[in-house]
Amino acid sequence: MSAERPVLPPVRLNSEAELARDALAAPLFVRAVRLARWAGPETRVGAGGELVEAQLPAAAEHLGLPADEDGAAYASEAWRLAVDTGLLDVTDPDGEGEDDGAEGTVTAGENLALLTTGSPQEILAIWLDGLDAVHADATAPLLDDFADLVGEDGSIDFDALDWDPEEETEFLDGVLGNLYLLTLADNGAGDAPVPLPALAASMIVPDDMGEPTDDILEQVSEAMMRLDDQFRLLEPIGIVEYQPVDEALMAEAGDPADTAADADEEDVTRYGMVRLTPLGLYGIRARMLEAGVSAPAVGDLADKGADALLDGVAHYPEAAARAEIQLWLAGRGAGGAVPAAAELLAAARGTDEGAPLRRLHCQQALALAGEEAEPAVRAVLADPELGGLARVWLAEHGATDVPAPSEAMVFWLAIDTIAAQLDADGELDELQGLVEGLSAQHTGFFDEIWRVDHPATAEVLEAMGRLHSDKKAAKDARKAAFKARSRAGG
Template sequence: MSGADLPTLPPVRLPTEAELARDALAVPLVTRAAALARWARPGVPVGAGAELLAEGLPEAIAALGLDAHEYATELTVEAWNFAVDTGLVDVTEEEGEPGTAAGTAAPGAELERLTAGTPEEILDIWADGLEAVLADAATPTIEDLLGDDLESFDPETFDLDTLEWDPDEEAAFLDSALAQLYLLAATDEDVAAGAMVPLPVVAAALVVPDGEEPEDGEEPSDETLEEVSSVMMRLDEQFRVLEGTGLLEYDPVDQTLIVAEGEEAADELPAEEEDLTRYGQVRLTPLGVYGVRRRMREAGLNAPAVGDLATAGAGALLTELPHRAHGAAQAEAEAWLADRDPLTAARELLTAARGTDEDAPLRRLGCQLALALVGAPAEPALREVLADRELGGLARVWLAERGAADVPPPDEDLIFWLTIDTLAAQLATVDEEEEDEENELRTLIDGLTVQHSSFFEHAWRVDHPATAEVLEAMGRLHPDRALAEEARKAALRARDRGE
């Protein structure tokens, strides 16, 4: 499947590359790796896996100022591995006797790029290191793999193929978790603003497929609870590893909640009123959103960012805006308008909003969203289209909202045409799987028929390409059975009139 055949992910808001590069340089793992690269004078002996030898470790720890740190060795080893994986340290292999150094290390060419390179070069180095850490996070330890059989482990005869472990499956599991966090950052305004996501929410999303969530009041099965608990513990281990990369912010699971061997596990997830923070909470940092998006794009996915449409044509902008969350849509429109003359921009938007094609109602809805951000200089453009059948309604709304004088009132035909056009656009943006969105549309439809008792008698006569489809949708969604039947009859009359 090509990238063009894949669904487009919701757009995310990202800082500038310069800001992201500053974030990357401030990541503790990166600063320690750079410090070790500068410390690694030519000739530092390393082992066969490019690891620091035991005799060199104390000096490396001292170079990082970690002498008194509880996890000095672990942090130093992680930083050294990151330096090697990213090329901040170069390793030269050498021949030698068994048990001696297998090579030497020295500062690498990437160190200069990290300290004096462009934001793009800095982010490339960070992304290379992230890939290595992600691979490590998705790889279980020998202890995890062998469990009770660890005592019989013999490295010389050990065969990894005999274990029930699929590295591709492990990597896909972690990618799925990061994708869930990415989608929340793109679609949830609170998460985008920095709110943390409870770990049980992430785990449940991985365990329970979309569309199979329990009904309201229905308790999940014991098997589901057990699987969610297991996934939480798995994610807890992986997120602890990834936190040091700057990819995510993570508050780990409270250690007192972890069941010791031989004890009985809890048989239910935390109640809603319980402090969920004890069960872990997580979010992608802005740098993490950038990193996950970069990996998705490299995998061929369509993962846009807010601002991608800043240089697009007005038609492309208007078609996309209604599909975006309010904050993202406003930011996208602001970016598009930023370097344009308001009056010229308004005319471009209005021209692109015209049409009788299937996407035209969406473009007109997008036009309303964009024009809401344009000030008084755009007024002449709106007055120019007052007599236009397709644009006169939205022009009157724009002018009235700004208290403009001498705005001619719309006639009844225009009011009904604008109503059908608006409903057609709303229907095009509703996700049938999102119950809240459908309920909002149902409320809107109910309100229309309450305000206009003879709505359907007038509506079927509206000369709009989407009249029949809109009336059919009203018949499907209207909460009043009698009015729903009226809508269906009106839809049939509209179709007969159009034939």
């Protein structure tokens, strides 16, 4: 492996302006903003910053919600988000914290004005604070009977909760990480809704397990129902589109989890379906970056040097690599094709393990640079490492005055090309076709190629011996690999 492969594939994010608009349109965020603008000097808040119960019906009415228990709950949730994101500033009574029966005051926070005057980055930073708050709510313990947890002295028995905050957070982050990976699958084409049972199973069922045991299925069912609650909380902040578990299943099976494992393709949607939104991709990636996870995005390399570009896209999927290179070239501006091409070619030199793959991506980048790159390409025709790819580029662009390569350069380019494809982990059929095509172009190919002074000669010949479908050619390749290793002293 020539370059450190990214743990996650690169994500193609919407522009910050588009993401900021999505953030401002998230239902929970909308309600929080409306309450922040509604609040005034007469608004009464508790010592902990919560809206007092007597004010909840008015808050719900302002949001267009019914003045009942559900409306009050939604209003309370939106109020907490407004406080958590700095849209509102709450002052405790007398500045001393909690006080029985005392009420605090509320004023507009600095962040409220930023929603209309701030940059997209500032709006997204506020939204991310909201995501953190909602994520914390989603991993909080479920209190069926809070009174049972309160002791005679008024203290709360946290041990009775059977709740590990770190474990809960790690589990939900793992689920969101799996959803992120599934969304980026197949070059970003894997953004179809994911069945909730499958997502729960991805966290519970061991990879090497064949038929899940009853105990594992029970754990999957419990996780699925917990995720149903969590995704219901996460959807209003805008990171997922969620179709909840069909409540009619409760009546049919007592507990929908009991039959989730047996759901067929026709009714699997009844067990919950979830999809990460473009804003969700941004939000989950931001959380991963904050946690120290390498989560690249297309455009990260646009302002870097050519060496960082070629190393960075080394193991990107083809479409993502192409998009990254296009952004990099566009950043060089009009008239920058020649210096950009020269920088790419300079970065492609080398005899290290990753050099062949750098040269392969350099060749792809030069193809995107267009005919304006020709002077820089012609300047390396005599270079032993770059002369071969320069000739290929010129021939592809219709040049007729290209000097013929020496036999040594032809063989060196063949080794370099196969070495790059081996490192790129390309399709086996394509690699086999390349191996057989190159060896068939020259009589006595394996009698000569073992002499090529390339660091990957022996490795490439060994691979050719494994891949070539012709038994005699495969044997010749293995013999040539032995000669190459002997020649190199290894």
